[in-house]
Structure formats: C-alpha cells, structure tokens
Amino acid sequence: xxxxxxxxxxxxxxxxxxxxxxxxxxxxxxxxxxxxxxxxxxxxxxxxxxxxxxxxxxxxxxxxxxxxxxxxxxxxxxxxxxxxxxxxxxxxxxxxxxxxxxxxxxxxxxxxxxxxxxxxxxxxxxxxxxxxxxxxxxxxxxxxxxxxxxxxxxxxxxxxxxxxxxxxxxxxxxxxxxxxxxxxxxxxxxxxxxxxxxxxxxxxxxxxxxxxxxxxxxxxxxxxxxxxxxxxxxxxxxxxxxxxxxxxxxxxxxxxxxxxxxxxxxxxxxxxxxxxxxxxxxxxxxxxxxxxxxxxxxxxxxxxxxxxxxxxxxxxxxxxxxxxxxxxxxxxxxxxxxxxxxxxxxxxxxxxxxxxxxxxxxxxxxxxxxxxxxxxxxxxxxxxxxxxxxxxxxxxxxxxxxxxxxxxxxx
Numbered sequence: 001x002x003x004x005x006x007x008x009x010x011x012x013x014x015x016x017x018x019x020x021x022x023x024x025x026x027x028x029x030x031x032x033x034x035x036x037x038x039x040x041x042x043x044x045x046x047x048x049x050x051x052x053x054x055x056x057x058x059x060x061x062x063x064x065x066x067x068x069x070x071x072x073x074x075x076x077x078x079x080x081x082x083x084x085x086x087x088x089x090x091x092x093x094x095x096x097x098x099x100x101x102x103x104x105x106x107x108x109x110x111x112x113x114x115x116x117x118x119x120x121x122x123x124x125x126x127x128x129x130x131x132x133x134x135x136x137x138x139x140x141x142x143x144x145x146x147x148x149x150x151x152x153x154x155x156x157x158x159x160x161x162x163x164x165x166x167x168x169x170x171x172x173x174x175x176x177x178x179x180x181x182x183x184x185x186x187x188x189x190x191x192x193x194x195x196x197x198x199x200x201x202x203x204x205x206x207x208x209x210x211x212x213x214x215x216x217x218x219x220x221x222x223x224x225x226x227x228x229x230x231x232x233x234x235x236x237x238x239x240x241x242x243x244x245x246x247x248x249x250x251x252x253x254x255x256x257x258x259x260x261x262x263x264x265x266x267x268x269x270x271x272x273x274x275x276x277x278x279x280x281x282x283x284x285x286x287x288x289x290x291x292x293x294x295x296x297x298x299x300x301x302x303x304x305x306x307x308x309x310x311x312x313x314x315x316x317x318x319x320x321x322x323x324x325x326x327x328x329x330x331x332x333x334x335x336x337x338x339x340x341x342x343x344x345x346x347x348x349x350x351x352x353x354x355x356x357x358x359x360x361x362x363x364x365x366x367x368x369x370x371x372x373x374x375x376x377x378x379x380x381x382x383x384x385x386x387x388x389x390x391x392x393x394x395x396x397x398x399x400x401x402x403x404x405x406x407x408x409x410x411x
Contacts, residue, residue, distance in 0.1 A: 011044045011045070011075060014037070014040075014071075016037070017072065018037050019072065020037050020040070020071050020075075021036055021067075022070070023067060024036050024067055025062070025064065025066060025335040026061065026062055026351065026355070028355075029354040030351045032060060033057055033061065034055055034058070036067035036077045036078065037077070039057075039080075040067070040075070040077035040080040040081050041075055041077065041080065043055065051087070054089065054090075056090065058084060058089075059089075061078065062335070062339035062355075063078050063081075063339065064335050064339060065305055065306060065308075066308075076258060079258040082212060083258070083259055085215060086215075086259065086260070089215055091215060093214050093215050094134075094135075095134065096135055096136055097214040097215070097216070098214070098216065099134075100136075100210060100214060100344055101210045101214035101341065102210075103176075103206050104175050104178075104205065107178060107179030107180075110179070111146070111179065112147075114144075117145055118144045118145060121142040122141075131346060135345060135347065136344055136345065137344060137345065140344050140349065141383075143176070143180045143380050145179055145180060146179065146180060146181075146182055148182065149178045149179060149182055150177050151173075151201065153185070154185065154201060158189050158193075161193070162193075162200065163198065165193070165196060167196060167198065168197060168199065169192060169199060169239055169241070169242045169277070170201075170202050170231065170234035170239040171185075171188060171189075171192075171199050171243075172202060172231070172243040172249075172252070173188070173201070173204070173243075174206075174207065174376075175206050175207075176376035180376070181392070184394060184395055185244070187392070187398035187399075188244055191274075191394060191397055191398050191401065192242075194401060194404075194407045195278065195407075196287070196407075196411065200234070202233075204230060205226050205227055207245075207251040207252055208220035208223040208227075208251060209247055209255065210340050210341050212255060212259060212260070213341050214341060217260070224255075228252075228267055231267045231270075231271070232266050235270045240270055241267065242273070243271065243272070243273060243274065244273075244274050244374070244394050245375065245376055246304045246306045246310065246375050247306050247376075247377070249273050249310070250306035250307070250309060250310055252268075253271050254309075273310070273374065274394050275312065275316040275319050275374070276315040278397075279318055280315075282322070287410055288410060291400050291401055292402050293325075294325070295323060295399070295400045296326075297323075297369045297396075298327045298329075298368045298369045299326055299368055299371070299372050299396070300331055300362075300366050300368040300388075301313075301317060301320065301331060301372040302336065302371055302372070302373045302382065302390075303316075303331070303333065304373060304374055304378050307374050307375070308333065313330075316372070316374065316393050319393065320372060320397070323397075323400045326400070329366055329368065331359065331363065332358070334358045334362075335355055335356070336355075336356045336377075337356030337381060338352060338356070338381035340377050343377075352381070356381060356385060359382070363382065363386050370389040370390065371386075371389070371391070372391060372393055372396055373390050373393075379392075
C-alpha cells in the first residue's frame with residue numbers, strides 16, 4: 001500500500017531531552033543503531049520531507065518500547081521507527097527472516113516430527129550449517145516443539161466441559177502455547193474453570209509480532225485483519241478476550257493500529273491479560289482463590305518489556321504475591337535482550353546477550369527456585385542464559401491453587 005510522506009504520530013511533542021536514548025538497551029551495546037531519538041522523532045522530521053532520509057540501521061531496534069515508557073511527552077517513538085520501516089524500508093527479507101517470522105507455519109511443519117526436529121536444531125553440525133548458511137547464531141538454543149498441541153488437548157480433554165459455565169472468556173493462546181508450551185494453555189483452562197469461567201477458543205492466527213520484526217508487513221497485516229475479525233465475533237457476544245502472552249496481547253492492542261494501520265477499535269479495550277482479569281475479579285470480591293497450605297516457592301519476577309509498556313506487571317505481582325507460601329522478588333527493570341526472533345540472528349546475538357547480562361546476573365545472585373514471566377521469548381532467553389526455569393504466572397497459579405476448593409468457593 002503506497003502512503004504519502006506524512007506522519008501518523010505526535011513526534012512534534014518531543015522535547016529533545018534524550019531520556020529515550022538513555023533508556024535504550026540497544027544504544028548501549030550497538031554502535032550501528034542511531035538510537036530512538038534520532039531514529040524516531042528526529043528522523044521523522046526528515047522522512048516526511050524526503051523518504052530517502054530513511055536509515056536502514058533502524059532494523060536494530062528491538063521494539064522493546066522502553067523508550068516509550070521513559071518518554072515524558074508520550075511520544076510513540078518505537079512506533080515511529082517501525083512505521084518508518086514499513087513505509088520506507090528497502091531490505092528484502094531473507095529466507096532466514098521468513099522462517100523465523102512464520103512461527104505458526106514452522107510449528108505445523110515441525111509437530112509431526114517433533115522429536116526429530118528438536119534433535120536436529122540441537123545437533124552441532126546442523127547448528128553450524130544454520131550459522132554459516134543462514135546467519136542463525138549457533139550458540140542459540142531453540143525451544144522444543146511438542147507432538148501434542150494445546151488445541152488437540154483442549155478438544156479431547158476440556159471442550160466438552162465448558163458448556164456448564166454460564167460465564168465465558170475467549171482465549172487467545174498464541175503460537176508458543178500451541179506448539180511449544182501447551183501446559184500454559186492447560187493451566188489457563190484449569191484456573192478459569194476453577195473460578196467459574198468457561199473457555200472458548202477463537203480461530204486465531206499468529207498475532208504477527210515476528211512478522212513485524214522481520215519486515216513481512218503484508219503478512220502481518222493479513223494476520224491482524226483476520227484476528228480483529230474473529231475477536232470481534234467473540235466481543236460482540238460479550239466475551240472478554242484473555243491472553244497469556246504479554247507480547248501477543250500488546251501486539252493486538254497497540255501494534256495493529258500504530259504500526260500496521262489496522263483498525264482494532266472494536267476489540268482493543270476487550271483484550272486483556274489473564275493476570276489482570278483474575279486480579280480484578282478477586283479485588284472486586286467476585287472471585288475467591290483458595291491456595292494449597294503446603295505450597296512454597298522463592299520466585300523472582302521479570303516484568304517483560306511489553307508488559308511494562310502496558311503497565312500491567314502490577315497485577316502479576318499482586319496475584320502471585322497473594323500466594324501464602326511465596327517469597328516474591330520483583331527484578332530490576334531490564335530488557336532480557338531476546339526480543340522475539342531478534343536474538344536468534346547471528347548479527348544480533350552478541351548484542352542480545354550483552355543487553356540481558358544485568359538481568360542474568362541479578363537472577364543468579366538471587367538463586368530463586370524459578371523465575372516468573374509472562375513472555376515466552378523472555379523465558380527462552382533466561383533459561384538458556386542462566387539455567388533457571390521460567391514459568392508463566394498462570395502455571396504458577398494453577399500449581400499453587402487448591403483447584404477443587406477454589407471451584408467450590410466460586411460455585
């Protein structure tokens with residue numbers, strides 16, 4: 001789609017304080033990246049005059065949104081950068097980028113041969129081949145595919161039980177729950193049922209965040225339009241749309257209109273994170289949680305960058321903090337450096353690890369039983385770089401709750 005050289009954003013509100021640059025994790029480690037101020041509002045002033053002022057080094061932006069969290073003027077700096085990449089970028093995505101971007105397609109292809117696929121991407125000769133021929137970093141550990149996905153489990157084990165609940169939610173589970181971590185979806189269903197809510201699945205596609213990162217703009221837009229349509233059907237029936245991945249939720253709420261120019265106004269305010277959804281029910285007195293008396297854990301909570309941008313880490317902190325046997329430490333505000341597919345790429349790997357170093361060091365110093373985090377790619381990065389297990393908050397909640405007693409309390 002051809003667009004005029006105009007800006008959708010409030011870049012003129014930039015007061016040139018450069019706090020965004022000070023908070024940018026990429027600027028500190030990568031000399032090629034011009035930084036959020038120069039690449040965002042400063043660059044936009046030039047780009048709307050002449051598109052040839054576009055800088056291809058904006059590809060190094062991780063889209064972590066830390067610049068936007070820091071900005072005192074509310075400028076959507078990262079959105080400026082990625083909107084500029086969509087409008088003016090001249091790089092053609094490589095085969096590697098297309099493979100990394102199509103998370104749902106790759107999951108479907110890998111599932112029938114999951115043990116073989118997992119063995120292959122872990123084998124040194126294959127990792128060396130991918131490093132040399134595809135620029136996928138050989139030191140990177142890949143998440144494991146599962147033979148049995150969440151949807152198949154749900155249809156066989158849980159779907160028939162959902163009709164007995166008068167209150168329901170639409171569940172956007174995301175690619176990682178379907179292909180790598182079906183236990184997250186299982187935990188979601190268990191907890192929602194225990195608090196008196198049935199679960200419905202929607203005919204979702206990948207949220208498109210990996211496509212945005214890899215400049216597959218047309219594909220990302222098609223996925224966004226599809227998801228807005230199917231989520232709209234659920235919302236029209238009065239169902240809230242609840243997710244377990246902070247990145248999926250953030251992308252659907254904010255990236256669709258601000259980066260892809262897809263109107264999501266009919267569904268945006270109905271899309272939420274499960275932690276926020278449950279906390280608000282508990283806080284209002286509508287739901288009661290009953291925890292196991294013998295559950296004990298020392299937990300370190302990493303707030304993912306996208307959840308920090310949403311401002312919703314407070315709900316996870318409060319919800320996990322309700323568990324009587326938990327000692328919870330909220331980690332310092334640091335980016336893990338993974339940024340979806342960013343950390344898989346050879347040219348980004350050393351920057352990815354350097355960005356995440358302060359986080360890794362703090363986790364090691366605390367030596368928790370495990371780490372809590374709502375983002376699957378943060379999970380992959382932290383587990384690879386520290387050796388500590390990372391659990392989604394809904395999995396922690398499912399393990400800590402007395403599900404039968406909770407169900408009885410909410411019947």
